Amino acid sequence: MADGKPIRVRFLPDDRTAVVRRGTTLLEASRKAKAPVRTRCGGVAGCLMCKVTVEPGQAGALSEPTPAELLKLGPLLNDGVRLSCQARVQGDVDVRIPEDPLKAAVRRRLAEQADDDLW
Numbered sequence: 001m002a003d004g005k006p007i008r009v010r011f012l013p014d015d016r017t018a019v020v021r022r023g024t025t026l027l028e029a030s031r032k033a034k035a036p037v038r039t040r041c042g043g044v045a046g047c048l049m050c051k052v053t054v055e056p057g058q059a060g061a062l063s064e065p066t067p068a069e070l071l072k073l074g075p076l077l078n079d080g081v082r083l084s085c086q087a088r089v090q091g092d093v094d095v096r097i098p099e100d101p102l103k104a105a106v107r108r109r110l111a112e113q114a115d116d117d118l119w
């Protein structure tokens, strides 16, 4: 890699990894890893759909929050939440992609139906 040591970005829960250059956004890395991060605004900190969570103790592997993240995420930053279109990798890091809300709703409903006593 032209920009120094390659950086490993691992996406959970699917455990998909991309090797990227320093300064790559998490959104770009997720695409390379084929780990779907939802987005609607095209990566301009407008939709807030690309939120991911950095695994504990690894916040230093990402760039400092951008002004847009500070404004839009506020206290969530303290919980390790970042906008994947804004956060740039500086070192090896593991990030967690939240479950798609529609899939989560379907999963909950199926679990409820499994618990129902049909007879």
Ligand code: FES
Residues within 6 Å of the ligand: 038, 039, 040, 041, 042, 043, 044, 045, 046, 047, 048, 049, 050, 051, 083, 084, 085, 086
């Ligand atoms: S892609 Fe829309 S806020 Fe990041």
